[in-house]
Amino acid sequence: MKRSEINAHIRDAERFFETMHFKLPVWASWGPEKWKGKGDVEVVRNKLGWDLTDYATGDFEKVGLILFTIRNGNLAAGDPKLYAEKIMIVGEDQVCPMHFHWKKREDIINRGGGELVIELHGSNANEEFSNEPLVVHIDGLPRTVPPGGAVILAPGESICLEPGMYHRFYGQAGKGRVLTGEVSSVNDDDADNRFYEPMPRFPAIIEDEPPYRLLVNDYPAFV
Numbered sequence: 001m002k003r004s005e006i007n008a009h010i011r012d013a014e015r016f017f018e019t020m021h022f023k024l025p026v027w028a029s030w031g032p033e034k035w036k037g038k039g040d041v042e043v044v045r046n047k048l049g050w051d052l053t054d055y056a057t058g059d060f061e062k063v064g065l066i067l068f069t070i071r072n073g074n075l076a077a078g079d080p081k082l083y084a085e086k087i088m089i090v091g092e093d094q095v096c097p098m099h100f101h102w103k104k105r106e107d108i109i110n111r112g113g114g115e116l117v118i119e120l121h122g123s124n125a126n127e128e129f130s131n132e133p134l135v136v137h138i139d140g141l142p143r144t145v146p147p148g149g150a151v152i153l154a155p156g157e158s159i160c161l162e163p164g165m166y167h168r169f170y171g172q173a174g175k176g177r178v179l180t181g182e183v184s185s186v187n188d189d190d191a192d193n194r195f196y197e198p199m200p201r202f203p204a205i206i207e208d209e210p211p212y213r214l215l216v217n218d219y220p221a222f223v
Helices: 003-019 216-222
Strands: 049-053 065-071 083-090 096-100 106-113 116-121 134-138 141-145 150-153 158-161 166-171 178-185
Touching: 003 049, 003 065, 003 083, 049 216, 083 166, 106 116, 106 150, 106 166, 116 134, 134 150, 141 150, 150 158
Parallel strands: none
Antiparallel strands: 049 065, 065 083, 083 178, 096 166, 106 158, 106 178, 116 150, 116 166, 134 141, 134 158
8 A cells, every 4th residue: 555545544534533522542643753762662562553454455445444453462572461442444335354363352343433244154173164153242142143144233232253253344335434443352463363365464555655643563664
């Protein structure tokens, strides 16, 4: 992706968060210069902050995600924090591809806006799709979903996704963008994502202009 595209998407996200009255930490508005010399702070160590990807598709509007990690632990560094929280913006028909996590258990929450569609598959010992139905919990209540079935979350609703549970999600067409929350065990995007069709988690960036905000994968080069 071009840095200019990333900058434009982050500016748009900031406006959307304001519209939804969702406040980010003060350091969310820092430019690159404010991060110099801060390589040992928790934000950098645990990869908190802005995150944007098109999964190397070249079409962010169709296959992509913009998110902000608010809090996270770091098991490799001995951080005692065992939980994470993210806020995401999911566009209408903008797909986050099918994947599961080996370790992470997460609640995905529709915080407001449109409706969030989550398609689900179980996985077998070979990490292929299972033919068995799944039992998921929607706001603590069980629901049986057939293989490949979908759950639609209205604002205020949430689903618990267990390790090994394949899922992909997108905003329901015609309903508007979705302010989507995630509360989970520790998040590790370097080692705990199993995409059904292999793809990179972070995009290659063409530096056609300076960064407006640093992405979590920018920290090594800028702090």
